[in-house]
Amino acid sequence: MALWSLLAFVVIGVFISVVITAIYCYYQRRRRALALIQYHAPDSYSDLASEVKFVDSKNTKIWIGQIGLNQHVAKQKNEFLQQQNETYAVALKVAKNWCKMSNFEKDKNERTRKIADELPCIGHRQLSKFYHPMYDEKYGSQRVTSKKRIRADNKRLLLYHYDTQQLPAVNTVAFQHHNDHHQNDNASSQMMGKCRVFNNYNDEQFRAFKLIFETLQHPYLMPTYEIHQSKDKRHIFMIRDLERTGSLRDHIHVCDLSKKYHEKYAVAPGKPLHLQKIRKYGRQILEALKYLHECGLVDYHLHSGNIIVQNDSAKLCEIENMFFGYQLRHPLHQHLQCIKRIYTDLDVEICLFGYVVFEMAAGIESPTASPLDCLHELPRKLDENVVRVLGRIFGDKSLGSTPCIDDLLRDPLFSATNVPAGDVSCFTALRNENEMVQQLQSMIVRQCNRTFSKAMLTSTTSANKKRKKKKKHKFASQDSQPRQRMEDDISLEHMGASSFPPSEELKEEYAATPKHKDAQNEKSDEERNSADDLWSSQ
Secondary structure, eight states, rough: HHHHHHHHHHHHHHHHHHHHHHHHHHHHHHHHHHHHHSSSOOOOOOOOSSEEEEEOOOSEEEEOOHHHHHHHHHHHHHHHHHHHHHHHHHHHHHHHHHHHHHOOOOHHHOOOOOOOOOOOOSSSSTTEEEEEEEEEEGGGEEEOTTTOOOEEEEEEEEEEEEEGGGEEEEEEGGGGGGGGSSTTTTTTGGSTTEEEEEOOOOOHHHHHHHHHHHHOOOBBBOOOOOEOTTTTTTTEEEEOOOEEEEEEEHHHHHTTSSSSHHHHHSSSOOOOOOHHHHHHHHHHHHHHHHHHHHHHHOOOTGGGGEEEEEEOOOOEEEGGTTTTOOOOOOTTTHHHHHHHHOOOOOOOHHHHHHHHHHHHHSSOOOOSGGGGGGGGGSOOOOOOHHHHHHHHSSSOSSOOOOOHHHHHHHSSTTTOSSOOOOOHHHHHHHHOOHHHHHHHHHHHHHHHHHHHHHHHHHHHHHHHHHHHHHHHHHHHHHOOOHHHHHHHHHHHHHHHHHHHHOOOOHHHHHHOOOHHHHHHHHHHHHHHHHOOOOOOOO
């Protein structure tokens, strides 16, 4: 009897624990779903409207409504994903062939370089940048197979693969020292995302590019072991360490590295980091930025996806994006353009660092150009130290000057002792000895500074205004055609009544014409314009 009663108590306890766990999971999922609905920022920078032009349509635009617009967007997304998978499959074959060719160039005893397995489209630049896990015994990476055929991987490397034909065109002439007076000529074509200054087909420039990244050594920078080119110089390969836990953004969203890019961060908002983690990672990022400044370089692609967390340390990665002419990831590029029009003296790297601090503290990217504008909408209140740092970066500059990297290093939130210092002497010696390194470095910094300069933002704004004015003038000219015909008919009627009597043919033509046709056309135009205004307001 006692045994049966004990068994009943155990069953009841297990049942109660299962019910409590199910209720807890339900409320956690509901809370995340509500937060996702409440703080999902709309894309205010997109030009996609509810009127689109189809390929096989004879009309210029067709009204498709909200349902048709969603279907059109879903179709475009599926086609783009299919294109990504096909491009990634081709890139994987190219990487495998390069590994085989590099093994043949070595001795027979050193044929150890091999692609490990296939990764999905984990990056944002899915059509020009690819990632392949690999093994190379030269750097202690090899696949160990025991006698029982149980495979254990001791270390993996990550092969960064760039297809230069998918990159922006080369425009080196516009960034030479003697062409500074041509800065305003065709300024929009000199921005990052429109052109690049690094020419991989130039042997001297590629050698300088290789020396730059193999010489940069800092505890908070991801080291680059080797940089190679394919035989036709189209593909560039960079070998770095592979961190299984992924980037800082993966840590915030508690995601695995092997998941696809469009699936990892679109499910729910991330989990905010603890204040001690924010202090530690923030200090390490600032130390890496300070080292790059001492080397004469900048990092205009700083965001949580380009920060790797390795051994509980934040390390900057993919600084080569500036050399390849990539534009900053959406929507950070648009945020910077908006806030630089207001505060022209604000440093771009400091602003990007502020976005990273906000994402670590809030668990989501800033939906506004200034994170201070959305603090009252967050589900949880941020720490006062974090808010103070964000206020120093994005706040009113009439109360103080714009902070720099040294000012933030002296801030109480990021103050620390026993911080390892980087040695700049090796890179300085390389820059002084190699003229091409110095020239390539100056051109990269020059392009980055021009991208968010006051003259560039002004020219971009004026170009957008001209485009909108031209479009408005086009629609106005189309609407004015029926009105002009109506005015001609009225003037003809008055002239016929006053000057000469109307002929029999003219009388028959006016009798066959409806009297209120032009008024109906004008009314339909007004209804269409009002519908467009209503849709745009929604």
